Amino acid sequence: MKLDVSAAESFVEFAGIQKTYDGEVLVVKDLNLRIRRGEFLTLLGPSGSGKTTTLMMLAGFETPTVGNIMLDGDRIDAVPPEKRDIGMVFQNYALFPHMSVAQNVGFPLKVRGRPKAEIAERVAKALDMVHLGAFAGRMPGQLSGGQQQRVALARALVFEPKLVLMDEPLGALDKQLREHMQMEIRHLHERLGITVVYVTHDQSEALTMSDRVAVFNNGIIQQIAPPSVLYEKPANSFVAQFIGENNRIPGQIVAAKGTTCTVELATGTKVVATLTDAAGVGDATMLSIRPERVKLAPPEGSIDNRFEATVEELIYLGDHLRVRFRLEGGFDVVVKVGNAEDRPVLDIGSRIPLGWRTDDCRALDAA
Known part of the structure; x- marks a missing residue:
């Protein structure tokens, strides 16, 4: 895979992005980043490095102080989150405890006013995709952590979004289940060809799952490259020490x-x-x-x-x-x-x- 992404290939673009919360300290500093369609890009870095703020700006939950964000050729930094056609998966799953698995997965379609028959068909397809077709009638409290995460993933994919964002989605799982879910998500990405932007502080997770990894520190991307290049040819001391x-x-x-x-x-x-x-x-x-x-x-x-x-x-x-x-x-x-x-x-x-x-x-x- 090429290290650089041309303007013609770009599906997501951050152009001259800066972000400050207090008007003094820049949490993200002059971010210029292009992501190609169908790519699995991971934003990796320690706490406070700017990776989650970058994801939240792409999702629409934070607004850039300077610069603009493009999605599929359209500027979106002023577009509200619900109108960006983006799926989100969080660490805490954010499932509705009073709704069944099927109702949770179907919720994004319901708020979009889709017909009941279409909702039922898409929910069944999404649950089969994450191997939970037999669990449609269960409540979230009856599921394991890994099963709940699969429900959250199905809900993020059910309305066929342009882009899926994942913020530390496996952080609450134990090591063995986390490694299993890493491969589940990777295989889903390969099968569906969706564009994924993934945030983690776990370098082994980033190396396992990603097409490219952007290593953040102090609000700046230190290096962006495929996992093998990051590991074998770190650009500076921070990347060398943080990766492996x-x-x-x-x-x-x-x-x-x-x-x-x-x-x-x-x-x-x-x-x-x-x-x-x-x-x-x-x-x-x-x-x-x-x-x-x-x-x-x-x-x-x-x-x-x-x-x-x-x-x-x-x-x-x-x-x-x-x-x-x-x-x-x-x-x-x-x-x-x-x-x-x-x-x-x-x-x-x-x-x-x-x-x-x-x-x-x-x-x-x-x-």
Whole structure:
């Protein structure tokens, strides 16, 4: 998938959006974002980063202070929420407790004045879509959390909206059910071809479900890209640290040529890295290396960065070991070692060489 979305491809567009609640602090700062039709885009970031405010402006529950929002070629920032033809799914489900499942799902059609026969047909179709056809007559209180979330999803889809917005919809579910519902929603998206904008602070959820992820921090999109690009090629230190586990090693750039640089650590150890988001020679940087990219016992001369290391800590996690090594020069690196038959024997105090390729080590901003 292309990283950029052209104006011709754009289904949703935020143009020059700013949002402040008090007239002083900008919660969203100069947001320019295009979303293509049929895309599953996740807004990811910590609390207070601006992701939920962005979703609420798209839904119509908040108004931009500056800028405009387009949906399918029409400007909507002054259009009330009920006239935007947008489905919403929230964390708390927001089901009516005194209505049956079928009545809850049919409510959006009822308020739109659709005929009873059409409502019954669409409700049955929507409930079958989320595998709840046999639960039409039950009350919300008789359903599990996962079933209630499916009802909320069916209600958001029953009137065939242009766009579906989801705000932390799985946050109240336990881990196993949350993972199951992630795949349910993903499969529904693929089957129906709907456009979804999804908000979460859970990076694994974002990586699992999305076509692209927009990482927010301090009201600004730090990077927007497919999950694999975010993980493998983070644009800055914040993205590297927020997406997945990451070894962070501070140093100073002492040489640079093209996209490669040499970084000297405080101990005098030198590391060759890919120059990404650091200014240049003489500047401080933060090296980023994913734990699974560190190789154990690489042959001498086979890899750019190779160091002698000592096992300091071992944590057994079933399918892999999480091993903390102390490298020569006095810095620590965490390595994920697959729990396979051919892995080397590792004990506390064991000494073993390890290393990583230049392409797997990124010199980022020092912030």
